[in-house]
Amino acid sequence: MTYFQVGSLAIPAVWIAVVGALFVASLFNWAVMGKKVEDWYWNGFFYYFVSWKLSYIVFNFNLFLDMPMSVLYFNGGEKGHALALVILSIYLLVALKRFPFLYEESSRLFLLYFISYQVIVGFLEKSSLEMFIHLVLLFGFLLLLQKMKKILISSQMFLLFVFLELLIISLFNSFFSLESLTIIWMGSIVFILGMKADKGA
Structure with missing residues (x-):
């Protein structure tokens, strides 16, 4: 794990990526969808x-x-x-x-956040190939959002991008890494929210 020294504190690159992705995902959401996150x-x-x-x-x-x-x-x-x-x-x-719009926003923001996180981690830890592959996935997702101009992402599309994200992670780390398990857990929660949205709940 890579650390960055800030005064007397050694801050892990992962922490920087966690916070950075939070704002990057919000910015991408505003740029593509034209609205702030709730x-x-x-x-x-x-x-x-x-x-x-x-x-x-x-x-x-x-x-x-x-x-x-x-x-x-x-x-x-x-x-x-x-x-x-x-x-x-x-x-x-x-x-x-x-x-109420959490149903519709959660899947989009989930993908924006976790893919952005992987890009930032790859950059900070100087893992060029991993960063590049995640960057391609991120741009692909942004282009899809721009083309669709829909607030709600279908369950099938959501699962596809989650699968691709997990596949990329498994190429460089264990499939059962903490990152993968986190994505699987939170992805399941977001998928449940998406199913409620599909049903008009």
Whole structure:
């Protein structure tokens, strides 16, 4: 894993990519669809981040009691990531009542976010070939959105791009890597939301 030194802090490239993709996906959404993302998008990231950080207390309670300030520097690791994904998933399902367009936006933003994330990670970790392949996939998806000019992506199209994303990842990493499992989990949640949209829920 690549790290970048910022003062006394060593920041993993993955963290930079996570935050960077959040804004890049929002920008692409605005450029192609002509609309800003709704608050559920930012709220979802906030709930994930807070849950992930505070999960350190849950899984390292004794260490936290000894050094309370350690929560600022550490997180719950893979277990915390899994817990944060569950909380994020619950939020998305609950947020449907407040944000009715979440049905239609989630699949598009999911793909924009995760493909952008892979492009940024490839750039930061200097994995040129992996970055280039993901970049081609990203441009292909953007061209498709531009041509369709539809808010809702069909379930079949969504699954196709998720499959392509997982295929690319498996070429360079294990299919059962944390990234792949994250995409499969959140992709399943978004797919459920898309099915509700198809039914006019």
